[in-house]
Each structure stands twice: as C-alpha cells, then as structure tokens.
Amino acid sequence: MRNLNEYKEEIFRRGQNRITARRVAVKRVVSFCIPLCLTLVVCSAAVLPQLFNRNDIQESAENASPESTGGKYDAYYDCSNGNIPTIDDENRSEEVNDSLDESKDSPDESNDGYDCSAEVDYEASADTSEGENDECGPDDCGPEHTPEYVDPLPAPDDFAFSLVWNCYGVSSYDSATGVLVKTTDASNPEDYVTTLMLSPSEITTVYKLLNNLNANEYPDIYSPHPDNFMSDPPMTLILTVNIGETTKTISAKDIAYSFTTSDPDGQRFLTTCRQIIEILTSSEEWKELPEYEHLYA
Amino acid sequence: MDNGACSYRRFLDGDESAFDDIMNELFHSLMYFINRYVHDFHAAEDIAMDTFADLLVHRNRYNFKVTLKTYLFMMGRSRALDYLKRKRTISFVELNEAIAVESDEKTLEEIVITDERKRIVNGAITKLTEEMQIAIHMFYFENMTYAEIARVMKKNEKQVDNLLYRAKKELRAILDKDGELL
Numbered sequence: 133m134r135n136l137n138e139y140k141e142e143i144f145r146r147g148q149n150r151i152t153a154r155r156v157a158v159k160r161v162v163s164f165c166i167p168l169c170l171t172l173v174v175c176s177a178a179v180l181p182q183l184f185n186r187n188d189i190q191e192s193a194e195n196a197s198p199e200s201t202g203g204k205y206d207a208y209y210d211c212s213n214g215n216i217p218t219i220d221d222e223n224r225s226e227e228v229n230d231s232l233d234e235s236k237d238s239p240d241e242s243n244d245g246y247d248c249s250a251e252v253d254y255e256a257s258a259d260t261s262e263g264e265n266d267e268c269g270p271d272d273c274g275p276e277h278t279p280e281y282v283d284p285l286p287a288p289d290d291f292a293f294s295l296v297w298n299c300y301g302v303s304s305y306d307s308a309t310g311v312l313v314k315t316t317d318a319s320n321p322e323d324y325v326t327t328l329m330l331s332p333s334e335i336t337t338v339y340k341l342l343n344n345l346n347a348n349e350y351p352d353i354y355s356p357h358p359d360n361f362m363s364d365p366p367m368t369l370i371l372t373v374n375i376g377e378t379t380k381t382i383s384a385k386d387i388a389y390s391f392t393t394s395d396p397d398g399q400r401f402l403t404t405c406r407q408i409i410e411i412l413t414s415s416e417e418w419k420e421l422p423e424y425e426h427l428y429a
Numbered sequence: 430m431d432n433g434a435c436s437y438r439r440f441l442d443g444d445e446s447a448f449d450d451i452m453n454e455l456f457h458s459l460m461y462f463i464n465r466y467v468h469d470f471h472a473a474e475d476i477a478m479d480t481f482a483d484l485l486v487h488r489n490r491y492n493f494k495v496t497l498k499t500y501l502f503m504m505g506r507s508r509a510l511d512y513l514k515r516k517r518t519i520s521f522v523e524l525n526e527a528i529a530v531e532s533d534e535k536t537l538e539e540i541v542i543t544d545e546r547k548r549i550v551n552g553a554i555t556k557l558t559e560e561m562q563i564a565i566h567m568f569y570f571e572n573m574t575y576a577e578i579a580r581v582m583k584k585n586e587k588q589v590d591n592l593l594y595r596a597k598k599e600l601r602a603i604l605d606k607d608g609e610l611l
Binding site for chain 1: 448449452453456474477478479481482485486
C-alpha cells in the first residue's frame with residue numbers, strides 16, 4: 133500500500149490529465165461546430181430569400197384585383213369617363229360598307245343578317261362594364277374587340293330614329309321625343325301613349341342595326357316581299373333614320389304580315405325592324421301599357 | 430467537526446496544503462468504504478483516487494450542503510457501483526498477489542479501524558448483507574449520522590433506521606454466538 137503523498141501525486145496527475153482531455157474535447161467540438169454553423173448560416177442566407185420571394189409572388193397573385201388586368205384594354209373600354217373611341221364619317225362609312233359586304237355575301241337568317249357570332253372580350257373590360265356604363269355591356273353583339281380595333285359604331289349625339297309598325301292600330305316610337313304609342317285603335321287611345329327614353333346602350337344597338345341595314349340603299353317606298361305578296365290584315369313598317377340634318381325614311385305600307393321573306397334585302401329590312409320592335413316592346417314602359425282591346429292591334 | 434468542509438474551503442481559496450489535510454482525513458476511510466462494495470483493494474484504491482481527482486477537477490460541484498465526507502462517500506459509492514456493473518469476468522490473481530492484497534487490506538483496516546473492539550465487529554459484519562455492512566460501517570466506523578447515511582445510500586432516514594436496527598440485531602446474534610460482546 134502506498135503512502136498518502138504517492139496517492140496525492142497520482143490524484144494530481146489524474147486531475148491534470150482530465151483537465152487536458154476536457155480541453156482537447158472542447159477544441160474538437162468547437163472545430164466541428166463552427167464550420168457547421170457557418171455552413172448553416174450561408175445556406176439559410178441563400179435559400180430563405182428565395183422562399184420569401186416566392187411567398188410574396190403568391191400573395192401578390194392572390195391579391196391581384198380584376199381591375200388590374202392590363203392597361204392595353206383600359207383606354208378603349210373605360211367608358212366610365214365617356215372616353216368612347218370615335219371615327220370620322222369617311223372611315224365610318226368605309227367600315228360600315230365593309231361590314232355590309234360581309235353580311236351580303238353570307239346572309240344568316242338566324243342572325244337576321246347581323247353577325248353576332250363574334251366573341252367579345254368582356255373580361256378585359258369587365259370592371260368598366262358593370263353598372264356604371266351600359267354601353268360596353270355584354271348585350272353588345274359586334275366585331276371581336278381587340279386592342280387594335282376601334283369600335284366605329286357608337287351612336288352619334290344627333291342620331292334619332294322612328295318606327296311605325298303593326299296593323300290597324302299601329303304602334304310607333306320616336307326616339308327624338310320618346311313618345312311610345314302602343315296602338316291607335318282603342319276606345320281611349322291616350323291610354324296607350326307613354327314616354328320611353330332608350331338607354332345609351334339601346335340607342336347604340338339600334339344605331340348599329342340601322343348602320344348594318346344601310347337605309348340609303350332602300351327606296352323610300354319599299355316592299356320587302358317579292359311580287360308584292362300580301363296578307364289580310366296587312367302590316368305597315370315605316371322606318372325613319374335621322375342623323376343630323378340627314379333623314380331617310382323607308383315606308384313599307386300594307387305589306388304582308390310576316391317578318392320572313394325570300395328576298396335578302398327584304399329579310400335584312402324586316403329583321404332590323406323586328407329587332408328594333410323587340411327592344412321597344414321589352415321595355416318596362418311598354419309592358420305597363422294596357423292590353424289591346426282588339427285582336428289585331 | 431465539519432468533516433473536511435473547512436479544509437476544502439481553504440483549498441478553494443488557494444491553499445494547496447488544505448488538500449493534504451483533506452486526504453489525511455478522508456482518503457483511507459473512503460477507500461475502505463469503497464472496498465466494502467467492490468471487495469477489491471486495488472479497485473477500491475483506484476476508485477478512491479478517481480474520486481479525489483474529480484474533487485480536484487470539478488471544484489465547484491461541491492455546494493457545501495452536506496459534509497465533504499458525505500459528498501466523497503456519495504461519489505465513491507456511485508463509482509463503485511459503476512465499477513461493479515462494468516466488471517464482467519472474475520479476475521484470477523496469482524497466489525503471491527493475493528497474499529499481498531490481503532496484507533494491504535489488513536493494513537488499511539488497521540489504519541481506518543484503530544479500535545480493537547471495532548475490529549472485532551468488523552470481522553462479524555462480513556456475515557451480514559452488503560447493505561447492512563455499508564450501513565454499519567458508516568454509522569459505527571465512520572460516525573456518520575442517519576441523514577448522512579441516507580444521503581450516501583440514497584434512502585430515507587426511516588429506511589436507514591430499519592436497516593441499522595436489523596443489522597444490530599443480527600450482529601448481536603452473531604457476536605453472542607461467537608461469544609463476543611458488542
């Protein structure tokens with residue numbers, strides 16, 4: 133058995149060895165951890181910004197409003213401030229003639245000579261067409277709207293029309309005065325008279341129909357049915373178009389009571405009149421008028 | 430008697446000679462106590478030195494809530510049990526070495542147990558269970574309190590009380606049987 137001094141020396145030697153071993157272990161840990169931490173920091177700095185940018189892009193896409201769909205459509209379809217593109221008379225006539233040529237070459241009975249098959253890009257003008265301005269609404273059936281195409285058929289301010297239709301107690305409407313007459317054949321004809329002011333979109337629609345018709349090509353006295361086909365009772369259609377000081381009247385009196393004919397020009401005329409009649413008779417003002425007293429109104 | 434706490438405080442303050450006082454006071458007792466567990470003098474010697482080396486390296490672990498003797502005995506017991514867990518094979522010792530070990534143990538016993546009567550009891554407690562031997566050793570030979578014994582053996586004082594009661598009862602029977610008086 134050793135003495136205490138020997139034990140003490142051994143104890144101190146073991147203690148020093150442990151201290152040295154602990155320092156070496158700490159150095160090893162530090163030498164391993166520091167590069168590991170640096171690697172993690174560098175990777176985080178490289179990856180995290182990309183992750184945040186991706187999240188920002190997704191958030192901006194989710195928050196994107198339909199109003200910000202692109203500026204190239206806004207100039208043409210921002211009808212809220214009255215910015216309706218217009219063209220002069222010469223260009224208008226050329227484009228109207230072009231549209232008429234197309235319709236003459238391929239008359240479409242289902243569309244009554246008017247090409248309503250073209251799709252209108254309403255999405256580009258969705259925000260401007262809702263509520264505030266009906267001129268650019270989905271009821272418009274016209275050429276495909278592209279950023280390069282300018283709509284040539286907005287109704288001019290001095291445009292007006294009048295239409296007389298029906299048999300016996302004829303119905304009539306004058307857009308200049310707004311007088312709408314359901315029938316003149318009644319005990320109290322005054323009860324069948326009201327005022328109807330068409331909306332700008334309806335005016336534009338009628339204007340487009342009449343432009344497509346090209347009323348100047350029709351005689352003042354006109355019969356849309358060939359061989360003067362007649363019916364009993366007959367029907368009267370008197371269409372008048374006013375643009376400024378220019379007036380054109382197509383009078384088809386006592387014609388057959390039918391909106392179908394084999395003549396293309398006649399069919400176009402009858403279709404145009406029928407479409408205008410549908411606009412007028414679908415109004416609330418027309419519906420509020422009393423029913424006809426007689427069978428043939 | 431603070432069982433080395435005052436000396437250790439001096440050692441922490443930088444008095445290197447205080448460590449000598451601690452060793453003079455507690456080293457052999459610790460070694461003898463550890464030998465109760467491992468029944469191997471050299472292993473007990475080695476574990477005791479490791480225990481004191483721990484005290485030297487980790488100077489701030491001892492918080493003076495128990496006596497230094499209790500703290501050293503706690504660490505010694507843990508190391509002894511760890512040694513017993515790691516011990517897998519029965520070590521075969523040459524006969525010459527076995528004689529030398531036995532003589533060292535006797536020397537250690539003589540150093541720790543100075544009282545002749547205690548040596549007689551020490552011979553008798555070998556017939557008790559290990560727990561009883563440890564409890565008797567700490568109470569009877571190291572003059573430790575029930576609380577300190579409980580702290581070292583990781584028991585409560587009531588358990589230590591019961592253990593000592595049974596140990597004394599059996600010792601009395603052994604000693605009476607051997608014709609010795611406690």
